[in-house]
Amino acid sequence: ILEAGKRYGLKPKIHADEIVQFGGAELAAKVGAVSADHLLQASDEGIKQMAKNGVIAVLLPGTAFFLMEKPANARKMIEAGVPVALSTDRNPGSSPTESLPFIMNLACLTMKMTPAEVLTACTINAAHAIGKADEVGSIEVGKKGDLVLFDAPNYQTLQYNYAVNLVDTVIKKGQVIVEGGALRDVPVPTT
Structure with a gap:
């Protein structure tokens, strides 16, 4: 599958370390994933490898909130140099919200992100996480x-x-x- 993805210019996105730590962050770095999503239980080594390999952490604070779990450690990721994006995860089993403003609030309140970090995470970093930063995510000529x-x-x-x-x-x-x-x-x- 990875070889077929390379042939067609596709980069993997990985659902990683949501409920338990199983090496998902490390795997995302190893296979050159564009992003790893969830990461509530990402290891320190996984965070380090994601930073080294430019993997974007797509954090879903609504999931942790709804499941009453400890949120992803955004501070540790940002300080390690991992680009962070935010999303709702709109999922009836773990995050039944469509409200990005609510997710932005949760990121500040539960993950200790600054308002500026949250705005970046919801715009240009989110665009990078879906491979569209050359089209959307910031106000620039040509976008x-x-x-x-x-x-x-x-x-x-x-x-x-x-x-x-x-x-x-x-x-x-x-x-x-x-x-x-x-x-x-x-x-x-x-x-």
Whole structure:
């Protein structure tokens, strides 16, 4: 499978060390995975190897919250040089939320990430984790015109006010689809 992936330019993504430590972080580093997801039980050696091999840690704080488990050690990963991304894990068995703002709150409160780290984890690092950083994840010339504007005095407010929808405007492919917090009656651009 790994050879076929190399032939077609595909990099593996690994579901790793969620419930028990089984060497998933180490395996992700060994096979050159683009990311390892979950990592609640990642070992120190696994974190070190992920940093050395540029594996992105996709952390899912909603899973730890819902399962009442200790969250992934984001601080240790960031300090070791592992790029961290965040996601909801939208999974009815372990993380039944679709709310990225809630995940952002949890990352600050339970994983001790700073608001700036959380914003990076939800934008450019998340784009890298899916191999799309050349298209999305930051505001740059040549990237898709996707943008969310929040009704907030600063970016720290996004993580401070939990369970509050602060979205004011959503722009997808350069087209405004949410304005003043309300969905506009326009076709939503695909992909």
